[in-house]
Amino acid sequence: MSITLTDQDKSTIRTAAYGAVALLSAAGAPHKGSSQGSIALTSATGVVGHVLSTRARDIQLDGKNVAELADQVLPALTAAITLLGAQDPAEAANFRDTVLVAVDATAGAKGDPSPAVTAMARKITAALDAS
Template identity: 50%
Template sequence: MPPARLTRPPPRAPSPSPPPPALTGHVLAKAPKGPTGKTTAALTDQVLPALTASITLLQPQAPKEADNLHRTVSVAAARTHQGRPSLTLADMARKITEALDAA
């Protein structure tokens, strides 16, 4: 009996790439949340640019107030949890900080 030949399995097809981060929340949102009836992703799309615009408008007119708003929102975003933040909360806090820093 001849020795068994070792064969390699066929190559696997590449796995599909995940959706872009901006779309992930919209894809995962199945039902409206909150009193406005909007999903969290829809609210995020509205609020984060508004934060950036607020800091941008305040900075030339009242730099101290812009800094105060930046600190206040940053502290609030960092303290929205008890104990260690979940990945979702940590990601949202990061997005808020990026929106504030973009100004």
């Protein structure tokens, strides 16, 4: 199945994925975790991998605190899953798996994650499953 993504669709996917890593960092994940999470995102395959590996300046994460960042990222995660699922459910599953690998890499970079990071990881998973 062929997927056609607009520039806005690609921006939503990038904002959602990289925003999930940023959100975990804001919740207290270690700096090394952010690096590991970003590496996980750029290691993706398929259409999602091509979108995430493209360097773009269209990622808009303007939150000044965790709540404001979550207000942007969590809906973007749901929107990304929805737009991918409408065209190719396999790519939606690929996106979900990719983000969850990045979440695990970010949260678990230095052993057990803090309760705040664990709670945020659950919220990210819920946003991915909300579509």
